[in-house]
Amino acid sequence: MKNNERTRKNIIIEKRASVSPIITISITLISIVMALIFVSVFLFAKGYHPVEIYQMMFTRAFISKYGLTETVIKAIPLMLAGLGISIAFRMLLWNIGAEGQIYMGAFAASGIALAFPDLPRIVLLPAMLLAGFVMGGLWALVAAIPRALWKVNETITTLMLNYIAILWVSYLVFGPWKDPQGFNFPLTREFSEGAAYPLLFGTRVHFGIIIALLVALVLYVVLNYTRWGYEIRVIGESESAARYAGMNVMRNILLVMFLSGGLAGMAGMGEVAGVAHRLQAGVSPGYGYTAIIVAWLGKLNPWVIVLIAFLFGGLTVGASAVQSVGLPAATSVMIQGAILFFVLGADIFMRYRISFNRKREEG
Amino acid sequence: MGKDVLIDMRHITKRFPGVVANDQVTFKVQAGEVHALLGENGAGKSTLMSILSGLYRPDEGEIVIRGKRVTLKSPRSAIDHGIGMIHQHFKLITPFTVAENIALGSLDQSFKLDMKKIEQKVAEFSQKFGLHVDPQAKIWQLSIGEQQRVEIIKVLYQGADILILDEPTAVLTPQEVEELFVTVRKMAKEGKAVVIITHKLHEVMNISDRITILRKGKTIRTVAKGEVDTQELTQMMLNREVKTEIHRKPVPKGKAVLTLDKVSALGDKGLKALDDVSLTVREGEILGIAGVAGNGQRELTEVITGLRMATSGKVLIDDQDMTNQSPRMIIDAGVSHVPEDRMGMGLIPNMDVTNNIILKDYRRGSLGKGLLLPLNKAREMAENIVRNFDVKTPSVDTPVRLLSGGNLQKLLLAREIAENPRLIVTSYPIRGLDVGATESIYNLLLHQREQGRAILLIAEDLDTIMKISDRVAVLFKGKVMGLEDTDQATIDDVGAMMLGESPLEGREA
Ligand SMILES: Nc1ncnc2c1ncn2[C@@H]1O[C@H](COP(=O)(O)OP(=O)(O)OP(=O)(O)O)[C@@H](O)[C@H]1O
Ligand SMILES: [Mg+2]
Numbered sequence: 001m002k003n004n005e006r007t008r009k010n011i012i013i014e015k016r017a018s019v020s021p022i023i024t025i026s027i028t029l030i031s032i033v034m035a036l037i038f039v040s041v042f043l044f045a046k047g048y049h050p051v052e053i054y055q056m057m058f059t060r061a062f063i064s065k066y067g068l069t070e071t072v073i074k075a076i077p078l079m080l081a082g083l084g085i086s087i088a089f090r091m092l093l094w095n096i097g098a099e100g101q102i103y104m105g106a107f108a109a110s111g112i113a114l115a116f117p118d119l120p121r122i123v124l125l126p127a128m129l130l131a132g133f134v135m136g137g138l139w140a141l142v143a144a145i146p147r148a149l150w151k152v153n154e155t156i157t158t159l160m161l162n163y164i165a166i167l168w169v170s171y172l173v174f175g176p177w178k179d180p181q182g183f184n185f186p187l188t189r190e191f192s193e194g195a196a197y198p199l200l201f202g203t204r205v206h207f208g209i210i211i212a213l214l215v216a217l218v219l220y221v222v223l224n225y226t227r228w229g230y231e232i233r234v235i236g237e238s239e240s241a242a243r244y245a246g247m248n249v250m251r252n253i254l255l256v257m258f259l260s261g262g263l264a265g266m267a268g269m270g271e272v273a274g275v276a277h278r279l280q281a282g283v284s285p286g287y288g289y290t291a292i293i294v295a296w297l298g299k300l301n302p303w304v305i306v307l308i309a310f311l312f313g314g315l316t317v318g319a320s321a322v323q324s325v326g327l328p329a330a331t332s333v334m335i336q337g338a339i340l341f342f343v344l345g346a347d348i349f350m351r352y353r354i355s356f357n358r359k360r361e362e363g
Numbered sequence: 364m365g366k367d368v369l370i371d372m373r374h375i376t377k378r379f380p381g382v383v384a385n386d387q388v389t390f391k392v393q394a395g396e397v398h399a400l401l402g403e404n405g406a407g408k409s410t411l412m413s414i415l416s417g418l419y420r421p422d423e424g425e426i427v428i429r430g431k432r433v434t435l436k437s438p439r440s441a442i443d444h445g446i447g448m449i450h451q452h453f454k455l456i457t458p459f460t461v462a463e464n465i466a467l468g469s470l471d472q473s474f475k476l477d478m479k480k481i482e483q484k485v486a487e488f489s490q491k492f493g494l495h496v497d498p499q500a501k502i503w504q505l506s507i508g509e510q511q512r513v514e515i516i517k518v519l520y521q522g523a524d525i526l527i528l529d530e531p532t533a534v535l536t537p538q539e540v541e542e543l544f545v546t547v548r549k550m551a552k553e554g555k556a557v558v559i560i561t562h563k564l565h566e567v568m569n570i571s572d573r574i575t576i577l578r579k580g581k582t583i584r585t586v587a588k589g590e591v592d593t594q595e596l597t598q599m600m601l602n603r604e605v606k607t608e609i610h611r612k613p614v615p616k617g618k619a620v621l622t623l624d625k626v627s628a629l630g631d632k633g634l635k636a637l638d639d640v641s642l643t644v645r646e647g648e649i650l651g652i653a654g655v656a657g658n659g660q661r662e663l664t665e666v667i668t669g670l671r672m673a674t675s676g677k678v679l680i681d682d683q684d685m686t687n688q689s690p691r692m693i694i695d696a697g698v699s700h701v702p703e704d705r706m707g708m709g710l711i712p713n714m715d716v717t718n719n720i721i722l723k724d725y726r727r728g729s730l731g732k733g734l735l736l737p738l739n740k741a742r743e744m745a746e747n748i749v750r751n752f753d754v755k756t757p758s759v760d761t762p763v764r765l766l767s768g769g770n771l772q773k774l775l776l777a778r779e780i781a782e783n784p785r786l787i788v789t790s791y792p793i794r795g796l797d798v799g800a801t802e803s804i805y806n807l808l809l810h811q812r813e814q815g816r817a818i819l820l821i822a823e824d825l826d827t828i829m830k831i832s833d834r835v836a837v838l839f840k841g842k843v844m845g846l847e848d849t850d851q852a853t854i855d856d857v858g859a860m861m862l863g864e865s866p867l868e869g870r871e872a
């Protein structure tokens with residue numbers, strides 16, 4: 001038999017049999033470094049010395065007291081929303097709607113604060129927190145119900161709901177809830193004393209940090225050591241095994257999405273109660289989106305998510321420092337984007353082996 | 364007949380944490396032969412073949428292909444040397460069509476799908492080797508036998524002339540096995556080499572030219588089929604005699620545990636899969652369900668366990684109406700279920716042994732109490748089950764996807780039996796088990812029967828059914844063709860019913 005042999009270059013993509021944790025961690029670190037190098041090309045092209053810029057960012061974000069305070073303040077919503085997103089990820093539910101859930105949480109908490117300004121703090125704050133949680137959760141349910149019943153893709157619905165939530169808050173602060181004494185700015189009245197989170201350590205860091213850390217702790221315990229956490233893990237691995245074992249998959253989809261949205265809603269509450277003390281159009285400058293990256297990088301460990309949220313908070317604060325030398329604050333968004341890009345790219349390398357080779361082909 | 368050695372594996376050693384899966388194994392395959400690889404569960408057969416197909420790298424030893432020493436870095440490089448493997452668990456993408464799956468297996472630089480070419484090739488293979496399958500069909504619509512054909516076509520399309528089939532017959536009906544063997548013979552005739560792993564000795568004697576026996580990771584011998592009989596093979600495999608004698612002690616039958624009354628249900632494709640099925644299984648009784656796979660067996664087990672809706676009729680468990688109740692209610696009523704799809708449904712491949720053992724128990728018994736899930740108790744429970752049922756695993760923290768095929772099977776059955784159920788619904792319980800393990804599973808089931816449990820046993824192998832069941836029912840196109848006492852019916856009667864003849868006609872003919 002004679003074969004017509006042709007050689008052709010082939011790109012070959014194969015799944016790796018297994019991924020060791022060392023590979024995971026080192027590839028993640030490498031991709032962060034690659035992202036920084038990638039961004040430094042732009043910095044360099046604009047005539048900046050990248051190392052100096054990074055140093056400047058780092059110093060501002062983590063060394064000065066003022067900077068560190070800001071970093072923590074920015075990390076709080078990232079933690080809460082990131083934790084929320086990550087539990088949904090665990091069940092392979094792609095909640096892209098944290099931003100909207102933050103807005104709805106902020107809206108509900110503000111509603112309570114404005115309606116009952118005279119309640120004592122001990123009553124008012126928990127009521128606001130609860131309202132934020134429930135409202136964020138309900139907002140996520142709007143996408144979760146069609147997902148659970150008819151398998152409507154939640155990635156798209158949660159994303160679309162963001163725009164509705166943001167516009168709803170805009171409508172309120174430009175319209176019915178606008179502060180009559182506010183010189184026509186799109187803001188509500190300032191909240192009463194009782195609606196403000198206490199500040200800690202004599203800094204601007206508010207009580208939300210305690211809430212966020214508590215949530216991380218509770219989630220860690222729930223996911224790893226409870227029956228419900230076990231169910232979540234099983235459903236995330238195999239829906240048909242879960243069903244076979246008698247788990248109620250539909251109810252868990254709804255519960256997890258509610259919780260996921262609820263945590264984002266708590267983040268929104270924290271922003272109005274701890275930072276702005278009023279509802280305004282830009283309650284969140286995109287925390288809900290950054291939190292997706294945080295959740296992805298933190299994979300499924302709540303403590304890693306807390307840490308990454310802190311780093312990303314620092315990134316935002318650091319970027320504001322470099323404005324003094326003429327770089328836009330959007331630098332941080334660029335770095336975030338680059339990190340996500342490289343980490344996602346690295347994920348492919350982690351799970352697949354890619355090679356180029358020549359293949360014998362019979363023609 | 365070419366006698367050229369295509370493959371020569373020399374002194375292959377492969378270690379996994381806690382086990383030496385292959386220990387200085389030597390293995391040779393010639394062109395044009397069908398070579399059977401035989402050995403107990405966990406003997407290292409799949410591992411050896413995974414090395415040959417580039418999935419694992421050996422720790423020691425060398426592989427010579429067509430006289431050239433090679434390093435197989437990946438399945439792709441194995442394919443480049445003409446080696447293709449069809450695994451114990453298929454790796455097809457179920458929402459995709461046959462043609463798309465074949466295309467995925469051979470992405471080349473253009474990244475363009477040349478569907479015409481693929482369909483042409485599929486037609487060619489189906490003609491040449493008897494591999495009939497519709498290239499347009501979606502994988503999930505295909506029977507297991509058809510999916511297997513797709514896997515074979517996939518590797519043929521990639522240009523393989525050395526085919527490795529890892530327990531291909533375990534999931535097939537007797538007819539499908541015959542068809543597969545026809546294909547295998549045709550391929551061997553074309554000069555291709557076929558390595559086949561199976562635990563069924565009569566298949567080995569039927570299809571193979573030569574046989575290599577592995578025991579505990581070591582090569583015992585390679586023999587020509589003519590030189591041995593099945594007893595000698597068993598002896599070499601196990602290093603002991605196995606008497607496959609089964610004693611079905613008379614056990615008093617108690618009250619009905621499972622009653623199906625005119626149950627009908629739809630299959631995945633929306634067609635009627637169960638048609639007015641009525642059955643009873645009593646305490647202390649094994650009811651065997653015979654029938655060619657795909658005649659409603661899976662739907663039957665799913666309707667009983669609440670995983671599929673009955674469109675009409677009644678399912679009673681211990682006289683309680685359980686029709687279309689949730690799987691949870693039915694589990695709590697004491698129904699155990701060993702499903703056909705072990706990796707997709709019965710077990711969670713990425714989770715460890717402990718987490719798989721507690722899949723149903725996490726919410727009841729000693730694990731169901733307290734705020735937190737008592738992980739140390741769960742571990743203890745897993746360790747007990749692994750010990751009592753002789754499941755071979757490095758530890759209870761090992762992900763179950765790393766267990767050998769037979770041990771997976773044992774683990775699943777052990778979990779379902781350990782719960783002291785009222786009713787055990789089990790599909791193909793000895794699929795993929797070696798002679799020794801088969802025996803112990805039979806005894807386990809019989810022991811359960813003596814404890815007064817009711818057992819519904821689905822199996823394709825008539826010998827099995829006739830040996831261990833008290834009664835046998837035949838499913839044909841979703842209908843019960845006949846229900847007989849195994850002491851009275853003959854294998855021929857049942858065989859005829861499996862092909863759709865009603866018992867009376869069968870007798871007359
Ligand atoms: N990836 C792996 N990691 C760790 N251990 C493994 C791995 N693959 C196989 N083993 C172990 O190696 C041994 C041989 O397994 P292998 O799958 O080759 O057995 P087998 O002969 O195919 O058995 P069976 O007939 O049950 O399929 C078993 O003890 C198994 O648990
Ligand atoms: Mg095997």
